Amino acid sequence: MPIYEYSCEKCSRDFEELVFDDTSPACPHCGSHATHKLMSCCARHGGSQQGDYAPTS
Incomplete structure (x- = not known):
């Protein structure tokens, strides 16, 4: 969902x-329409402590 x-x-x-638009x-x-979009950070889900692309044994 956006x-x-x-x-x-x-x-x-x-x-x-x-x-949606x-x-x-x-x-x-406060009801003001003087709003602006913020730059969002990406959420990290799962992965290992060394990084998401660490090789596994």
């Missing part, structure tokens, strides 16, 4: 929103 992170320029809070969602805290 869940994106946004930041509100009015109240400076960050929030996540499920978005290119419109900026309203801030759930």
